Amino acid sequence: MPSTRSSPHPLVRLLLLTLLVAASALMGTPALAQDAEAFPDLDPARHVYDQTGSSLDAAQLRDVEGAVERLGAAGADVVVVVRALDADSDDTFDQVEALQQEWVRVTGTDQDRAVAVLVNRNPDDPTDARAGLFVGRTYAEGNVPEGEQRDIVEDALIPPLREGDVRGGLVAALDRLESSIRSGPPVSAFDRFAADASRGWLPWTAIGLAAAGLVAALLLHRGRSRGNRGAQEPTTRRPDDLSPALGGALVAGGPPMQVVPAVLLDLAGRGAVAIEAESEGGWASSPKVRVRLIDGGAVRDGVERAVWDRLAEKAEDGVVTSSHLAAVATWSGPVREAVRAQMRERKWLDPRAGAARVLLAVIAGALLLAAVFALLLSGVGGGPLLAWVGVVALFAVAVTAFVFLLTYPALTPAGLEAAVPWTAYRDGLKKAAKDRDTRLDLDAVLPDAVALGLGDALGDRLKTASEEGVPLRAFASGRTDDANLAAFPWWIAFSSSTAGTSSTSTVSGAGAGGGGGAAGST
Numbered sequence: 001m002p003s004t005r006s007s008p009h010p011l012v013r014l015l016l017l018t019l020l021v022a023a024s025a026l027m028g029t030p031a032l033a034q035d036a037e038a039f040p041d042l043d044p045a046r047h048v049y050d051q052t053g054s055s056l057d058a059a060q061l062r063d064v065e066g067a068v069e070r071l072g073a074a075g076a077d078v079v080v081v082v083r084a085l086d087a088d089s090d091d092t093f094d095q096v097e098a099l100q101q102e103w104v105r106v107t108g109t110d111q112d113r114a115v116a117v118l119v120n121r122n123p124d125d126p127t128d129a130r131a132g133l134f135v136g137r138t139y140a141e142g143n144v145p146e147g148e149q150r151d152i153v154e155d156a157l158i159p160p161l162r163e164g165d166v167r168g169g170l171v172a173a174l175d176r177l178e179s180s181i182r183s184g185p186p187v188s189a190f191d192r193f194a195a196d197a198s199r200g201w202l203p204w205t206a207i208g209l210a211a212a213g214l215v216a217a218l219l220l221h222r223g224r225s226r227g228n229r230g231a232q233e234p235t236t237r238r239p240d241d242l243s244p245a246l247g248g249a250l251v252a253g254g255p256p257m258q259v260v261p262a263v264l265l266d267l268a269g270r271g272a273v274a275i276e277a278e279s280e281g282g283w284a285s286s287p288k289v290r291v292r293l294i295d296g297g298a299v300r301d302g303v304e305r306a307v308w309d310r311l312a313e314k315a316e317d318g319v320v321t322s323s324h325l326a327a328v329a330t331w332s333g334p335v336r337e338a339v340r341a342q343m344r345e346r347k348w349l350d351p352r353a354g355a356a357r358v359l360l361a362v363i364a365g366a367l368l369l370a371a372v373f374a375l376l377l378s379g380v381g382g383g384p385l386l387a388w389v390g391v392v393a394l395f396a397v398a399v400t401a402f403v404f405l406l407t408y409p410a411l412t413p414a415g416l417e418a419a420v421p422w423t424a425y426r427d428g429l430k431k432a433a434k435d436r437d438t439r440l441d442l443d444a445v446l447p448d449a450v451a452l453g454l455g456d457a458l459g460d461r462l463k464t465a466s467e468e469g470v471p472l473r474a475f476a477s478g479r480t481d482d483a484n485l486a487a488f489p490w491w492i493a494f495s496s497s498t499a500g501t502s503s504t505s506t507v508s509g510a511g512a513g514g515g516g517g518a519a520g521s522t
Contacts, residue, residue, distance in 0.1 A: 039081060039099055044107040051083035052121060060167035067174035074181045076139070077109040078117065078174070082166055085120040087130050092120050096132030112136040117157075117173065119166060129161045133173065139181055148185040152176050191380055198383030206374045206390025210397045213367045217401040220356045220363075225409050227416030234428035236440060238448065239421035245303045245339050248451030250348065250419040251426050253410040255336035260329045261498045262451035263307045264291065268474040269447060272298035273311070275475050275494060278322050287493035288322035289475075302338040310334075322497040329498035348415030357408050364401035371395045426452045433457040443473040455495070462491035 040049050047068045050056045056064065068078045081099060100116035103109065114136045122128035133153050135144050144152075156176045160168035179186070239247070244266050248256035256262065267273045274292040281287035293315055299308050310331060314324035343349045371394035378387040409416060429449055432438040434457075442458070442465055449458050465472060475490040 039102055042079065042103060042106040044109075047078055048080045049082065051081065055082045055119075055121065055166040063167055064170045064174070067171045067178070071115065071174055071178045071181070074178050076113055076115045076135075076177070076181060077103070077107065078115045079103040080117045080119075080170060080174075082119040082121065082170075084123040086122045086124070086128075087120045089130055089132075092118060092130040092132045093134075095120070096134045100134040100136070110136070112138040115139070115177070117170065119157075119161065119170070121161075121166075126164045127162055129158075131157045131161060131169065131173075133157065133177070135177075143182075143184045144177065144180045145185070148180050151185070152180070194377045194381030196381070198378045198381035198387045202374060202377055202383065203386035203390045206370065206387070206394050209367065209370055210390065210393035213363050213394075213397045213401060217360060217363050217397065217404050220360055221404045221408070223352065223356060225350050225353075225411060225413050225416055227413055227420065230420075232420055232424035234431050235424050236428045236432050236438070236445070237425070238444065239425050242422075243301065243303065244447040244451035245335075246342060247422045247425070247448060248453070249339050249343055250411070250415065250422045251452055253419075254343075254349075255332070255339040256451050256453060258450050258453065258455060259303070259335055259339060260307055260332050261455070261494070262447050263304055263335070264329075264498070265450060265474045265494075266447040267298070267304060267307070269443065270298050271295060272304075272308070275490075277490075277493065278497075279493075281493075281496075286496035287489050289325070289490070289493045289497045290322055291320040291325055293318045293320070302341060303335060306334045306338045325497045326499065343415070346414075346418075348411055348418060350410060350412045350415070353408060353410040357405055357410075360401050360405040360408060364398050364405060367394050367398035367401065371398055422452075426454065429454050430457055433461065436461070446472065446474055459491065459495075463489065465491075 040051055042049075048056075048061060048064050050061065064080060068080065071078050079099060087095065096116050096118040099118050100114050101111070103116055104111045104114050116132075116134045118132045120130045131153060133149055135149060140146070140149070152173050157169045157173035160166075160172060176186075242250075244262045245256070245259050248259065248262060264273065264275070268275045268291075272293075272295050274294055275289050276292055277287075278290040279285070279288040291311060293308075293311060296308060296312075299305050307328070310328050311320050314320050314328055320328065340349065371391055374387070374391045374394055377383065378391055381387075411419060425448070429440075429445060429452065432440050433449075433454060440461070442462065446458070446462070449455055462472075472490065475494070
């Protein structure tokens with residue numbers, strides 16, 4: 001008769017299943033404890049464990065043990081485990097920390113000096129591995145900081161593992177760890193150079209360069225032109241009969257930036273040209289003006305002639321449209337040269353100023369570069385106080401030379417004296433622009449204000465004049481049949497038409513019990 005076996009009652013099976021689930025839940029522990037239970041039976045007398053059975057042969061095992069012994073001589077108590085486990089870098093980091101803590105528990109070693117190295121090799125691919133290092137607090141807060149822990153893993157431990165060379169990765173990592181414990185992290189050639197320089201030749205070289213630069217800058221600064229007339233009180237009275245271009249050049253020390261618009265307004269005020277309304281603009285565009293050539297005989301000098309000739313080149317039937325007017329206004333090379341020629345004729349331009357400014361710029365730039373280089377060397381090399389004194393001296397003299405450059409006058413003493421009343425005139429116009437109660441003849445001052453760089457400052461007053469229908473001589477088109485001209489935003493249209501088109505505008509961390517570590521992947 002065939003033998004039979006009775007099956008457990010369904011209730012019994014349900015009870016057994018419930019007990020099994022409960023036992024599993026009760027036995028559950030934090031991740032670190034689970035990882036610790038997965039380690040081999042650790043033995044204080046044995047430091048290297050190859051759980052795969054094939055990652056290290058006998059000779060390779062001795063090499064790794066030799067590296068561990070050398071670390072022991074440096075004061076570290078090391079455990080190394082190689083096992084077959086497909087884990088990511090985060091898990092490996094947690095597991096290597098658990099290994100270090102388990103090693104401390106089993107051996108009773110000092111946790112602050114305990115070191116663990118863990119290699120998790122993918123069972124299906126020997127070249128795919130995750131590896132981690134965890135060092136005790138003594139090393140993590142000493143010669144093996146977080147950055148060096150990460151570098152040991154990434155630069156020494158991981159690369160050989162990519163080739164399946166477990167022995168090579170372990171020995172390289174352990175040897176670098178020993179070197180770091182004894183001497184600190186490896187020092188690059190630049191770090192050594194910076195340290196030697198900041199403690200050797202750098203301080204006195206920096207101070208010497210700063211001293212030489214200061215002497216040169218002072219000598220150049222002493223050679224600058226000086227005027228004999230003191231400053232005058234601000235005024236709105238025009239100083240003399242100079243053209244707006246020349247008056248603005250005296251204040252600026254050279255041709256003013258808005259020289260062409262200033263000349264245009266002056267020509268229009270004298271009837272040589274007419275500034276006419278071209279377009280009232282719209283929601284997406286600004287109002288525009290055009291310029292009609294009327295009387296070339298009214299042109300007075302070389303500056304105005306250069307502007308007139310450019311207008312004539314761009315004119316069609318004697319009219320320069322707004323699109324061409326912008327090109328005329330931003331094309332100022334010949335006009336600026338004409339201004340310089342007149343200033344040279346009057347002996348207002350100092351011929352030495354250009355060379356002196358170039359030399360001051362070279363001194364400031366060279367010392368600034370030297371200061372940045374000295375700062376880098378002193379910072380990386382941990383330079384002494386004297387090195388930092390040299391850095392500060394270089395920066396200070398560079399700034400001084402730059403200030404000398406900005407304040408070096410381009411004018412001769414005669415030019416500086418001629419500029420005094422025009423400077424007072426500019427200051428008076430600037431003050432009047434802010435005070436609506438100050439009476440100002442906009443017809444008379446408009447070309448001068450633009451040449452002196454005050455067009456924007458007077459913008460509100462000019463805009464108000466346009467809105468109130470106050471006629472300005474420069475914007476009189478000569479057409480009496482257009483009823484809308486009085487309300488046309490002349491200043492806004494002129495500014496937009498002469499403005500041009502350019503614009504100015506690996507896992508690492510700290511452990512729960514102190515120390516630190518890193519983990520990486522092949």
